[in-house]
Amino acid sequence: MSSIRFIQAFVFALFFCQCLAQIGTKILSPEANSTISVGDKVQILYTYGNMGNGSYTVDLSLWKDNAAEDLVQDIAADVAVDSGNSAGTKLEFLLNTTYEWTVPKGLPDTVYLTVTTKPELESQVGLNMRSSPIILHISAALTNLPIQKLSLLALAMGNMLSPQDERSDKLAIAAKKKLHKFQSKKVNLTGGLEQENIRLKEKLFKTNEKVELMQHEIDHLREKNSELQRLFAHDFLSDVDSITFSDHRTLDAYEREERLIFEDLKRRLISLKERFKRNSAGCHCMGELIEI
Structure with a gap:
């Protein structure tokens, strides 16, 4: 009898647990x-x-x-x-x-x-x-999260772009070096041009002095030539009456001598004029170079 009640209690407990579940x-x-x-x-x-x-x-x-x-x-x-x-x-x-x-x-x-x-x-x-x-x-x-996905994408893009950034940095550094060299050359060239300009100005100044001296010499020669012509004319006119036919040789020699002196003075004057023209042309070229 007790065993039957035990079985009943066990079955009840089992079904109670299932129902509770x-x-x-x-x-x-x-x-x-x-x-x-x-x-x-x-x-x-x-x-x-x-x-x-x-x-x-x-x-x-x-x-x-x-x-x-x-x-x-x-x-x-x-x-x-x-x-x-x-x-x-x-x-x-x-x-x-x-x-x-x-x-x-x-x-x-x-x-x-x-x-x-x-x-x-x-x-x-x-x-x-x-x-x-x-x-x-x-x-x-x-x-x-979308933010973290974007962060990962940005990180990946950064890794992909980093070699290009390095190349860009290298190119920028090389460009800066070239610019520095160019600026140094420019400074050196500018200094050299300034020195050359100063030298040309000094040379032009000296040439102008020489031209002035030559001009003074030309003026002096012109005055001397005029004086010789005046003296020649005065001597010729004063002595023409006293010249006899027997003195033709002396007169001819005197005329030849005067003519030679005059021609020599004329050649010297022409030579001085040519030298003056050359110096003037040189000064003009130097002035243009200095202006350039």
Whole structure:
């Protein structure tokens, strides 16, 4: 008899556990192994059993382990939900509701979410129906953020462009060196041109002095030539009456001598004029060079 009652009690306990499991809390969303990100608004959808008349509240919690022993934080506690009902011809066996949760910062990479239903029944029966923990991943979602994707793209582009930047830097350095050399050559050339200009000015000044001296010499020769012509004319006119036919040879010799002197003076004058023209042309060329 005792064995029969033991079997009955065992079967009752077995079916009671199955019934309790069927009417327990179950998380429908998010799904297990979901990835969530900081700042996301997560809709936690869950169902709980209709245990009869009374007030119902739920606790939503995060845990570090799947045994739900090491608490991370309570998302919410004593959240009022729809109450059950045991009266009427048609009863809902399961009830469901949704809680909106904003994912905070500072969570571990992996957490376990549970929802615990706590009905306070009129029958004074105390029940706590906790759901099975579902695993959620936090930090893994950060790599899927658009900002980080853009950062990775920018990093990749930077790595791709870095050789070009190095080549650009090398070309810029080479261009600066060439510019420095060109500027040095320009300075040297400018200094050389200035020195050459000074030298040409000095040479032109000396040439002008020579031209002035030659001009004075030409003027002196012209005066001397005029004086000789005047003396020649005076001597010829004063002595023409005293010249006899017997002195033709002496007169001819005198005329030849005067003619030679005059021609020599004329040649010297022409030579001086040509030298003056050459010097004047040289001075003009030097002036043009200096202006250039």
